[in-house]
Amino acid sequence: MRAKYITNACFLFEFSDGMTILSDPWLSDGIYHGLIFNYPPIGPELKSGYLELRPDYIYISHLHSDHLDAMTLKHFDKKTPIIVGKFSTPAMFLSLKSLGFENIIEIEFGVTTLLGQHEVRIYSQFSGSSDDLINDSGVDVDTSIFLQDVDGQKCFFAVDNPMQERHADMIRKEHGVVDLAILPYTGASVYPFIYKNYSPEEKRKRMLALRKAKLDKFVQLSKTIMARRIVPAAGSFVLGGKGACHAPFQPQPTPRQITEHWQSSGMDADQLCMLSTGDSVELGALKVELEPLTKGVDRDYSEEDRVAYAASIAQFSCDLDLVQWPAALRLPWKSLLNRARKNMWAYQNKSVCKPESDVYLIIKSSAQVPFPQEEEMRVKIAMDNEKLDFPLSSYSTDRPYTEFYFSANVLLALMLGATYWNVAEYHMQSYRNPDKFDPTIRSLLTFFKL
CATH class of the missing domain: 3.30.1050.10 (SCP2 sterol-binding domain)
Known part of the structure; x- marks a missing residue:
């Protein structure tokens, strides 16, 4: 199996017989009514190629627009089978139906299903929040997916699912040694930047504390799941348009900050697999192939680079x-x-x-x-x-x-x-x-x- 990273939670998984699954395709600018953008931005040559993909299946983890993006999905054949978890409410099913998709496969949570020769299991929302707070509303949003190639290679993708150590331990016990685990390293919370009682200095302080807490958790989940290679993914975006003023308070760490935190935590440097747009990893030999069109600041950006890009798109219109x-x-x-x-x-x-x-x-x-x-x-x-x-x-x-x-x-x-x-x-x-x-x-x- 090969996993190619595109952006945010969008991966192309290619199995040993050539079958492909595209996850959470989001390639349009200004979702959330003109506020959220891919970062680093995807160059036109790569973007056009991704929009021309014809995967065998598309997996949509949940309803949020950086995962279910109508503007991106309109580029795909409406006969493409869409795989989703079987939620207790029909919102996901109806949303995809309204976009014209004809074959929506709802998979029971926690039940192994065959797609062709390969095994797929979708997990329901693990906990009420990333901080493991209880949500009494009964509204579940997120899912995760486990993939096993007929040749035995295994991949677990958490997506945005609020995963705790007990869930990483469960995945390890259920599936043994996973070749590739794609784990959350940040989040898309509006904290701290929408809170009006925080000064800019207080927002910065709270943002840094949140960033450290998320990276600490990423390391702990990695230790617990014990996969051969770990990819940090889901959360790579920037606030633009009217939200560009919030960009300095985004907790998303840069690639260098992720790597430095990993190493300072005493983790194996070879276990961490940092992927940029177009890079892929082959799960057998764990060999990484770099995308030659992705280079420079798109591969190694700073916080200042991200904030400067946000400022450059501050005039983007708000729906x-x-x-x-x-x-x-x-x-x-x-x-x-x-x-x-x-x-x-x-x-x-x-x-x-x-x-x-x-x-x-x-x-x-x-x-x-x-x-x-x-x-x-x-x-x-x-x-x-x-x-x-x-x-x-x-x-x-x-x-x-x-x-x-x-x-x-x-x-x-x-x-x-x-x-x-x-x-x-x-x-x-x-x-x-x-x-x-x-x-x-x-x-x-x-x-x-x-």
């Missing part, structure tokens, strides 16, 4: 700025907000998930989606009852709460289902008390829509 509503047609905001709350509450009842905390939405009027009189609307959602307080009558801080600050454009797009909460967060500012991530709240807010 959400195009959302408009005529001022003469007054929107029934109270009715719409209550309907969105009712839909979220219906899911909370179904999942029996009613956290004792509050969410405040502070929504700014905009030229495209103006409020009739107010400059802003303030909404309180008590997460443990059906009540929605609007116009806001009281502001209580006697229990955990999270504030989100965003425009009316974003609110309208969210309620119409034109964007997802985890995407819209990149277009927000936030404050939380206590200053602690709660994956349950974030997951429940995905149901706040009409």
Whole structure:
């Protein structure tokens, strides 16, 4: 088997009989409504070649646009079989159907399936968050995949799945010595850059602490899984467009920082396999073949290089700025907000998930989606009852709460289902008390829509 790295979580896996699986193809600029870009950028010659690939299968790990990218997928034959995990909700299946794909193969989690002569097993979400926090919402997003060639060569690809040491140990016990493990080394969190109470200095300090924690975990997972070679992958991007100002606070380490941390942790230098766009590794001899078109800064970039590239694409347009509503047609905001709350509450009842905390939405009027009189609307959602307080009558801080600050454009797009909460967060500012991530709240807010 051969694994070729393209970008982020996009790999081309080629088996001994020539069968190929392409994972999570994302090659378009400005996903997340004009904010997220491949970094290093892929040159036009390589990109055109990748868009002309005709794999035997495409694996989509989850719904996020850096994994399921409609603009990239439109280049592929709609008869191509798409393999996905069998989720408890039909969102993934319906999304792919809406793009015109005719053959979507839903694989039961944890069950070995044959594709041709080769074994495939898809794993469901390992834990509630990368920090192993509990998510009571019952909303699972991520998957991982294990591949075994008929010749016995084995590859495990974690993708974005929040993996802990116990899961790496499980993979090792279930599959023995894996030839290649592709493991997470960073993340795509909006922490710390959307939090309005952090100064630039505090954001930088927190970013560096997060980077170290992610690299420490990458090393620990590598020690536990005990694969012959380890590839760090999934998380290579830059914030551009209106988000370019956040680029200095991205926790993604550079290739050199990954290598230095690996070596300073006492790991075997030969076990780490650093791949750049177009590079491939053959799982038998573990020989790496370098892509000659990838060189210079695209292979060994610095943080300064990444921030400079972000600045160069800062004028990229934001889709959400195009959302408009005529001022003469007054929107029934109270009715719409209550309907969105009712839909979220219906899911909370179904999942029996009613956290004792509050969410405040502070929504700014905009030229495209103006409020009739107010400059802003303030909404309180008590997460443990059906009540929605609007116009806001009281502001209580006697229990955990999270504030989100965003425009009316974003609110309208969210309620119409034109964007997802985890995407819209990149277009927000936030404050939380206590200053602690709660994956349950974030997951429940995905149901706040009409």
